[in-house]
Amino acid sequence: MxxxxxxxxxxxxxxxxxxxxxxxxxxxxxxxxxxxxxxxxxxxxxxxxxxxxxxxxxxxxxxxxxxxxxxxxxxxxxxxxxxxxxxxxxxxxxxxxxxxxxxxxxxxxxxxxxxxxxxxxxxxxxxxxxxxxxxxxxxxxxxxxxxxxxxxxxSAPMAGAELSGEVSTTDTYVVPAVGEKRFTVAALDLGIKTMTPARMAERGIEVHVLPATASLEEVLAVQPDGLFYSNGPGDPAATTGQVELLQGALGRGLPYFGICFGNQLFGRALGFGTYKLKYGHRGINQPVIDRTTGKVEVTAHNHGFAVDAPLDAPTQTPYGVATVSHVCLNDDVVEGLELRDADGVLKSFSVQYHPEAAAGPHDAAYLFDRFVELMEGGA
Known part of the structure; x- marks a missing residue:
């Protein structure tokens, strides 16, 4: 036809x-x-x-x-x-x-x-x-x-909108590890993309995808080696339950990795504010520098909000020392955060972009390996 x-x-x-x-x-x-x-x-x-x-x-x-x-x-x-x-x-x-x-x-x-x-x-x-x-x-x-x-x-504006519950799964499901299982991760679905748990599964991670409304007790019941927060829509300032859950997990020393919305909520859990960008970053050609390695990555973005954190000064939080790890080279927007203990050991991290990168680019795929190293205790 x-x-x-x-x-x-x-x-x-x-x-x-x-x-x-x-x-x-x-x-x-x-x-x-x-x-x-x-x-x-x-x-x-x-x-x-x-x-x-x-x-x-x-x-x-x-x-x-x-x-x-x-x-x-x-x-x-x-x-x-x-x-x-x-x-x-x-x-x-x-x-x-x-x-x-x-x-x-x-x-x-x-x-x-x-x-x-x-x-x-x-x-x-x-x-x-x-x-x-x-x-x-x-x-x-x-x-x-x-x-x-x-x-x-x-019509309703985007500022002040809490939308993750409208796009999240209603039931927990499991994405099995590919090959030998090495770790278990609890992934909070705030609007998760199919490719994200697939990228973790490729690295031997069994991913338990939980609804956005999951409690800390439900997360801990998975007996996870790490906690992951996905991308998602809405205003991070309108979200409270997931921030409190994350603070409880950080207080227990659970390794954390967040992307996009998960980066914004990580920022709020650490005590930073968030704000609405004038027109946001959306596309698959955004240049970001990883300050940890000094490498510049071309990355996939989709966000209209950003974390308000000092670019060049560490911040002491109840959970450790937080620093900005990634910065957008177009406009100096915060593109990633790291949390380290007093000895400088990485405990948790997040990025504002999409390392699963379907349909590309794939410059940031190493971040899933960094998550694995974090759970191994070798990051």
């Missing part, structure tokens, strides 16, 4: 500051609202769409041509598409890839994801860079931009 032709149904995009873009409906028809953010990746759109960290966000792709490789059954990072809406300039008419099973347009339509195509995504991205991420609405049923704008301004 031939793929659907791109829609000729008009669609409307309105930002909360009143900027209007008109294009064609893409994916499902209807109306949607969320926070407008842009992603600079030139590939990996399927992983982006299925990343739970994008829950309640309308993603603008800066790459102009999207959908070339269609949609397959191997690359999803979760069981569904999580974005609230999707914005592309030039959707592929026909996918060309040996793994493709259906078109991106069909997948968006089947999952009820409202999108828009045929607009100037470069102009939209420049607008978001200058004005900051903001609420947005997309509609193929509303033609009055003022009416849509009113509904955009009534």
């Amino acid at each position: 031939l793929p659907h032709a791109p829609s000729s149904t008009p669609a409307l995009l309105v930002l909360e500051d009143g900027r209007v873009f008109r294009g064609d409906s893409y994916g499902a028809g209807g109306e949607t609202f969320g926070e407008a953010v842009f992603n600079t990746g030139m590939t990996g759109y399927q992983e982006t769409l299925t990343d739970p960290s994008y829950h309640r966000q309308v993603v603008v792709m800066t790459a102009p041509h999207i959908g070339n490789t269609g949609v397959n059954d191997e690359d999803p990072e979760s069981s569904r598409i999580w974005v609230a809406g999707y914005v592309v300039r030039d959707p592929a008419r026909v996918p060309s890839n040996w793994r493709s099973r259906r078109t991106l347009d069909d997948e968006l339509r089947d999952q009820g994801v409202v999108g828009i195509s045929g607009i100037d995504t470069r102009a939209l991205t420049r607008h978001l860079r200058e004005r900051g991420a903001m609420r947005v609405g997309i509609s193929s049923t509303e033609t009055d931009s003022d009416a849509l704008l009113a509904r955009v301004r009534e």
Whole structure:
């Protein structure tokens, strides 16, 4: 069967500051609202769409041509598409890839994801860079931009939103170690991506994935060698239960590794604040320096909040000495934290980016090895 032709149904995009873009409906028809953010990746759109960290966000792709490789059954990072809406300039008419099973347009339509195509995504991205991420609405049923704008301004903002419970698993499940089991890790699912426990399993780790609502007692019942916090959506300042759980684990000396949202919650557990970035980091081409090794990594990011910690001074906490271990070379945003004891031995660490890196790059895969060394007591 031939793929659907791109829609000729008009669609409307309105930002909360009143900027209007008109294009064609893409994916499902209807109306949607969320926070407008842009992603600079030139590939990996399927992983982006299925990343739970994008829950309640309308993603603008800066790459102009999207959908070339269609949609397959191997690359999803979760069981569904999580974005609230999707914005592309030039959707592929026909996918060309040996793994493709259906078109991106069909997948968006089947999952009820409202999108828009045929607009100037470069102009939209420049607008978001200058004005900051903001609420947005997309509609193929509303033609009055003022009416849509009113509904955009009534929609919920991202600041203050506690969303991990909306994307987390409801039941604990286990990802078995590949080959000989070496360690057991309790992983709190705040919006975990499929590739993350897979990367740990490759290193002989049996991963027990727990709901975001898990208690410290439930974590300890796993008898873990380490604790892991995943990526996830929402405002870290609106989260309290997971911060208290982490403080209890750190107080017991349990080795900890966190990524993305897990980095922000680690920061809050150590006593640092968090803040909302103007437009965030989203894409697979962000340069970060690892101060531990001096190496520069090209990394995958998806975050709109960051940790407010001193870049060049250690901080004494109830759990040890905390320092900033990784820094973004574009804007000096904190990209990682380390916690060491009085003798300088690493006890826990986190990074703001995605070392599992599907669809790439893979510069940061060593962090999973660092976690293994930490549990071995040799980091």
